[in-house]
Structures are given as C-alpha cells and as structure tokens.
Amino acid sequence: xxxxxxxxxxxxxxxxxxxxxxxxxxxxxxxxxxxxxxxxxxxxxxxxxxxxxxxxxxxxxxxxxxxxxxxxxxxxxxxxxxxxxxxxxxxxxxxxxxxxxxxxxxxxxxxxxxxxxxxxxxxxxxxxxxxxxxxxxxxxxxxxxxxxxxxxxxxxxxxxxxxxxxxxxxxxxxxxxxxxxxxxxxxxxxxxxxxxxxxxxxxxxxxxxxxxxxxxxxxxxxxxxxxxxxxxxxxxx
Amino acid sequence: xxxxxxxxxxxxxxxxxxxxxxxxxxxxxxxxxxxxxxxxxxxxxxxxxxxxxxxxxxxxxxxxxxxxxxxxxxxxxxxxxxxxxxxxxxxxxxxxxxxxxxxxxxxxxxxxxxxxxxxxxxxxxxxxxxxxxxxxxxxxxxxxxxxxxxxxxxxxxxxxxxxxxxxxxxxxxxxxxxxxxxxxxxxxxxxxxxxxxxxxxxxxxxxxxxxxxxxxxxxxxxxxxxxxxxxxxxxxx
Numbered sequence: 001x002x003x004x005x006x007x008x009x010x011x012x013x014x015x016x017x018x019x020x021x022x023x024x025x026x027x028x029x030x031x032x033x034x035x036x037x038x039x040x041x042x043x044x045x046x047x048x049x050x051x052x053x054x055x056x057x058x059x060x061x062x063x064x065x066x067x068x069x070x071x072x073x074x075x076x077x078x079x080x081x082x083x084x085x086x087x088x089x090x091x092x093x094x095x096x097x098x099x100x101x102x103x104x105x106x107x108x109x110x111x112x113x114x115x116x117x118x119x120x121x122x123x124x125x126x127x128x129x130x131x132x133x134x135x136x137x138x139x140x141x142x143x144x145x146x147x148x149x150x151x152x153x154x155x156x157x158x159x160x161x162x163x164x165x166x167x168x169x170x171x172x173x174x175x176x177x178x179x180x181x182x183x184x185x186x187x188x189x190x191x192x193x194x195x196x197x198x199x200x201x202x203x204x205x206x207x208x209x210x211x212x213x214x215x216x217x218x219x220x221x222x223x224x225x226x227x228x229x230x231x232x233x234x235x236x237x
Numbered sequence: 238x239x240x241x242x243x244x245x246x247x248x249x250x251x252x253x254x255x256x257x258x259x260x261x262x263x264x265x266x267x268x269x270x271x272x273x274x275x276x277x278x279x280x281x282x283x284x285x286x287x288x289x290x291x292x293x294x295x296x297x298x299x300x301x302x303x304x305x306x307x308x309x310x311x312x313x314x315x316x317x318x319x320x321x322x323x324x325x326x327x328x329x330x331x332x333x334x335x336x337x338x339x340x341x342x343x344x345x346x347x348x349x350x351x352x353x354x355x356x357x358x359x360x361x362x363x364x365x366x367x368x369x370x371x372x373x374x375x376x377x378x379x380x381x382x383x384x385x386x387x388x389x390x391x392x393x394x395x396x397x398x399x400x401x402x403x404x405x406x407x408x409x410x411x412x413x414x415x416x417x418x419x420x421x422x423x424x425x426x427x428x429x430x431x432x433x434x435x436x437x438x439x440x441x442x443x444x445x446x447x448x449x450x451x452x453x454x455x456x457x458x459x460x461x462x463x464x465x466x467x468x469x470x471x472x473x474x
Binding site for chain 2: 006012014106108109110111163164165166168169182194203204205206207208209210211212213218220221223224228
C-alpha cells in the first residue's frame with residue numbers, strides 16, 4: 001500500500017552546499033517512494049519536477065528532459081500525493097498564496113506537500129547550471145544562474161513546506177518548482193502570479209530521510225559548516 | 238519484514254526544549270518501529286531505555302519501571318537491532334570508546350545505533366525529573382537533576398550517533414542511556430568505564446522522523462528559537 005503520510009528525501013541540502021553533486025540514487029529507486037516531488041539531477045544538472053510519476057528535468061538552456069530509471073539524483077524529495085484540501089484560487093501572487101497556505105494550515109512545525117495546477121499570469125524561475133568535477137561549493141556553482149519568465153502559462157507547481165528546524169537537511173519554509181503543460185518551460189520558482197489554479201495541500205506526519213551511507217565522498221565530507229544557514233539562505237531564497 | 242536500516246524517531250528534541258513534555262505516542266505504536274532505543278516518558282518523567290522490546294523507564298528516585306502499551310512518550314528513538322559489527326572491548330572509558338567508534342565507522346554524516354553489553358567498572362547517569370502542567374521550558378525543567386553512580390555493574394548501554402546536521406531534531410553526536418541487568422539502576426549516561434563488554438554498531442541509512450501533527454500544542458509551538466543550539470548543548474552534554 002502506498003504511504004501517503006510521508007515525504008521521502010534522498011540526500012540533504014547540506015550535501016549540495018559542500019559540492020556533493022554526484023547522483024547517489026537512481027530514479028528507479030526514487031519513484032518507489034512517491035509520484036510527485038522536486039530535486040536536482042546528477043552533476044547538479046538542473047531542476048527536477050516530478051508530476052504524476054514522470055520525472056522532468058529543466059536544464060540551464062531552458063530545455064525540459066525526462067529522466068529515465070538509471071539516471072541518478074544527489075538530492076530529491078517525493079511523496080505519494082493524496083491532498084486533504086483542494087480549493088480554487090485566483091488572482092493571487094506567490095507571496096499572498098504562501099501566506100494563505102501558512103495561515104490556513106497553521107504551517108510551521110510539520111511537513112506539507114503542495115501543488116497548484118492551473119494558469120499563471122506570470123511565472124519566474126531559475127535553473128541551476130550543470131557542474132563538472134572537481135565540483136565547486138554551492139556558493140560558487142550558483143554564481144551565474146539562468147532565469148526564465150513566461151506570461152499566461154498553464155502548468156503545475158510542485159513543492160513542499162518544511163519546518164525551519166530541518167533547514168540544512170532540506171530547505172526550511174516553502175520550496176517550489178514549476179513545469180508547464182507543454183513541457184518546455186519550468187525550474188525553481190522565484191515568484192509567480194496565479195490567474196486561476198487548483199491549490200492542493202497534503203499535511204505529512206513523517207520525513208523519511210535517506211542518506212547515501214556507502215558513498216565515500218558523503219562519508220568523508222565535512223557537513224558541519226559554521227555558516228551553513230547563511231549559505232543556504234543566500235542560495236535558496 | 239522488519240526494517241533494520243532505519244532509526245524511527247517520534248517527536249523532536251526541539252519540542253522538549255520549549256516544554257512540550259506531554260506524551261503524544263503510545264508505547265504500543267513506538268515498539269512497532271523497533272526493539273531497542275531510548276527516549277523519555279509522558280511529563281518528561283525519566284529516561285527510557287528499550288532493550289529487546291521491553292520499555293524500561295528510570296525515574297528520578299532511581300527506581301526502574303516497565304512502561305505498558307498505553308503509556309505515552311513525547312520523544313523517543315527506536316530501531317530494529319541488527320548490528321553489522323560486534324567486537325569485545327575492555328578497560329576503556331566512555332571518551333575513549335566513543336572516539337574509537339567514531340574512527341572505526343567514520344561517523345559524522347550518518348546515523349548509527351550502538352549497544353555495549355557487559356560489565357562496567359563505573360557508570361554515572363542522571364535522570365530528568367517529572368514535570369507537571371503548565372510545563373516549564375527545558376532549561377528550567379533540568380535545573381535540578383538527580384545523578385546516580387554505581388561501580389562494578391552489569392548491564393546494557395543503548396543509544397545513537399546522529400549527524401550534527403540533525404541537532405535540534407535530535408541530539409547531535411552520541412546519545413546513550415543505560416539499564417543494568419538487575420533492572421534497578423540506569424539513566425542518561427554522563428560517563429562510564431568499561432571492564433569488559435560487547436560493543437555492537439549498526440550503521441543506519443534512514444531517519445524516519447514522525448511528528449505529532451494532530452497535537453494542538455505541537456502545531457502552535459514556536460520551535461524556531463534563535464538560541465536552540467545553545468539550549469540543547471547546555472541540556473544534553
């Protein structure tokens with residue numbers, strides 16, 4: 001039976017901060033834990049958006065690929081989607097809708113999966129550029145990130161709210177990715193404005209944090225940076 | 238089939254820091270996720286040690302009780318024990334054996350379950366005192382904590398190593414409890430000296446973090462204290 005109470009996460013954000021960009025989990029394993037989610041790909045190559053079991057990868061050119069079972073990811077979160085609340089929202093921007101979700105669901109201390117499907121007056125994304133070995137630190141890797149905007153676009157926002165207590169393991173607060181219905185535009189969301197969309201929220205009682213314990217680079221990395229929070233804040237927001 | 242790759246944790250250390258001491262999970266549920274572990278009981282009433290499926294509670298008088306299925310816990314970690322490494326250790330103190338485990342297993346970035354069964358030249362524990370409502374903050378609750386020592390005692394150390402990245406969710410580094418074979422002495426370990434013991438270590442690739450999402454007090458608590466790390470360091474070490 002599919003577990004709809006848990007967000008499964010492979011890898012941690014802290015691993016990306018120190019440049020552990022190599023894929024350590026095949027997509028075939030990832031999708032055993034959920035049919036919707038977000039992440040990045042091997043070599044930190046773009047923004048991953050998982051919708052209805054398909055694993056889309058938006059790369060720095062703006063192109064959208066579909067990852068196959070043997071492709072790997074260093075960091076991704078997925079869940080089996082079964083929202084408790086579905087509602088129509090319209091004429092609302094990203095800041096407003098996030099405040100609405102936080103208030104309606106008393107977000108703060110637990111995990112939630114969020115989707116918004118519909119039409120957007122405006123969508124503004126960015127895409128992390130592919131890295132090569134020897135990998136730099138995150139702060140270096142994201143110095144130049146392509147940004148993309150599109151108006152009047154139909155598509156799906158997929159993402160999570162995570163308690164700030166788990167900042168470092170993951171992104172504290174909202175972390176949302178986008179893929180359009182034509183599958184030629186998407187990325188890590190910077191801001192957006194909804195025309196009309198179906199907002200769905202699934203409260204989750206579990207985080208299943210999976211770590212690549214047999215990976216040599218992971219085992220020997222120093223993930224206890226004194227400035228971890230600052231690195232994350234500057235990278236993710 | 239029992240999952241031997243995961244440490245299951247109910248609640249977080251941060252919840253204790255802000256005084257969420259009420260039990261939010263029955264023991265009957267907790268023991269579905271493991272047969273060994275540590276925690277505390279409803280009302281922050283003592284130190285819990287789970288050995289071979291029995292849930293012992295060491296209370297502030299020093300007395301040891303056994304918790305029943307309907308007793309509840311606010312915070313506990315358990316796993317199904319299947320150590321990959323078993324070895325005899327002797328004439329080694331707590332600092333030395335922890336350094337040995339850290340080096341032998343390259344601890345730092347992943348979770349591990351640890352037991353040491355045998356005879357101890359010296360064992361020094363403390364036990365958190367039961368609290369009543371309205372609960373104080375952790376720093377107030379543990380201002381006076383009974384300490385206990387015993388020489389030449391046989392028993393079992395049970396506990397975990399957790400990456401410091403998860404400090405706040407849990408205790409970063411080693412967190413060890415003790416129960417003696419006669420079941421009349423134990424607690425949260427401050428220091429010890431091994432005469433001879435079997436050391437067993439189980440590397441774990443998953444943390445399953447469970448949160449009491451339906452608990453009103455949990456949902457409304459402010460768990461984002463600026464001084465969370467300081468509170469934890471002063472409380473747990």
